[in-house]
Amino acid sequence: MNRPAELSEETGDNGAVLRLSGNLSVSCLGELPNRLDAIEGPVKTLDMSDVDHIDTIGAWTIHRFVARVDARIEGASDDATRLIEEVNKVDEPVAIRPDRTPPFQRVLGEIGDATITAGQTLLGLLGFFGATLVTAWTLIRHPRRIRVNAVVQRFEVVGVSALAIIGLMSFLIGIVIAQQGSVQLRQFGMEVLTINLVGRLTFRELGVLMTAIMVAGRSGSAFAAQLGTMKLTEEIDAMRTIGVSPMEALVMPRVTAAVVMMPLLGFYSSIVAIIGGGFLCAVSLDIPPITFIQRLREVVPITDLWVGLIKAPVFGLIIAISGCFQGLQVKANAEEVGLRTTSAVVQAIFLVIVIDAFFAVFFTWVGWN
Template sequence: MRALADFSDDSGAMRFTGDLVLARLGDLPTRLDDYSGAVSVIDLSDVSRIDTIGAWVIHRFAQRTGANIEGLRQEQRALFDQVVNADQPVPTRQQHVSSFNRVLGEVGEATVTAGRTLVGLLGFMGATLAALASVIRHPQRFRFNATVQRFEVVGVSALGIIGLMSFLIGIVIAQQGAVQLRQFGAEVLTINLIGRITLRELGVLMTAIMVAGRSGSAFAAQIGTMKLTEEVDAMRTIGVSPMEALVVPRTIAAVVMMPLLGFYASLVAIIGGGLLCWWQLDIPPVTFVARLREVVPITDLYVGLVKAPVFGAIIAIAGCFQGMQVKGDAEQVGMRTTAAVVQAIFLVIVLDAFFAVFFERIGWI
């Protein structure tokens, strides 16, 4: 039906009928532009259909005459709201913001983001513990093959790079310690430095950083890709819990393998430091080992073994959490993978500082 417009009475009300769509408007926009009378109300209650062009014509006419639009149905009201919002002026140049306000705004935004991420991470940690408890109550849900595969990915495949890194770190610690201690004629104390710092701190800490960069990023990328391809939603559809199937095996693997990798890294670092002491300080391996047994307390080993599983849990949970946050496009996978590594390393260092104070308070020094 062709769109028509007429006055229903002498009160200044204009009533529209028919279809206000592009194909039915005809010369109605021209006649409305030429109209110079007073209009107080535009009645659209008898309009059957209306599209964006029709809504724009009526909106422009109402703006020019100052009339109120009445008789809109719900879907028509939503269309008019979109037309009204699109009519707002668009700034061609960004408003000038002072450097101080811009920096302050970025700091505030980063603080809010960090707070929300921390809250989300704590909630995800609770969900992981709940899923683990559910697996313990129902052992048939435990995915043994997936967990063993993660053991290989997190632990066995990482032995080469962690061993090389730890060996070189042991050599660097021994070389730098020997150079500084030689000034006081105390080169033999290099053995103390190597043994205590590798078993207590650097062995586990550097291993955690390597696992975060290697396995934590892999967890985030794998789960993020599954989110994009809707595999996670498909798992929920068929009644499989993503927390039990994806997060729990990765967390168990990281928790179990981290103490083993930390001990392995400390041992390789001690071997590297011992070889340099043998070559540069003429300390034979037998003397080196005997000295280690005298100066390194067993509590240093306990400290490293206590910290390692906690670091492993943090790395796995951070990686899986960021992977679960992926949405939208493939760019999110890279962003969340980077965030997982940064978040895991940051939390590991913070927890390491906390452990250092805690063990000093209880006398494990």
């Protein structure tokens, strides 16, 4: 039986004692909120021992009254106490307009947040790289666990499908290098040195570097988006539940494909860029293709080719690990898939350029210059 809410008052030495009874739900409160608002004198205690039931509206009414007169609640049940405490937690002032932060302090805070995020990402990448090495060693010890079909499919996605766009890009880059180089060298009457510029710059740096940037934007983003979507739809958790390692089934095929295909794509890119440079030299500088090839063999040492081929698998490893790592970090919603995909591309390109700078210094130090 739902008894209507009732309020009785007793006068004590230190203030009034209010006793509540009945059902403190929205349908039975009646005039109780108005009667509580009309009480102005000091109230020592609010006795709720005879309350049958209370809902959120009733709890809010009690909370508002107690906060106004600073009374103490006694006799409330556990459920009533818990509900009043929850109402008390959400009764916080909300700033319609946040306080303005001084520009210098705001910029300093953003720099600090970016530094912390970069450090955490670096630690996460190092941990993921270690997990990749452990998984690779496990697969070497147990070759039957290698998913050959998945690896071959990644070969096609990373390598074969990218031949057209990488070829077009490399051909145009070769033309641009030859054209800009010839314009500058013409001032000294040394247009023939355009062949030196195209050959050494392409084999040593730009062929592999531009291929890495293209693979990062094409395949690295795909790795992050695919794994991020699988993480969001809990497919990766389902794989762990049935005993399938995501590192073996998802990460290692992508890492293997990127590491193996990058040297091939880099060499292919360099050759196509050389063809583009030779085409420009033949059209604009009247240098026959035979002369171009002979000069190329004289001025480009074999070490330039080895430099590019040594850097290529390292770049492929960086791109694959960055894409897979960022994809596996997706947690909340579909928007984070896009954010992590962007982070994978930016992170991979940044790390590739940083590692390329270290390689340049190292190869100069060992005499391959």
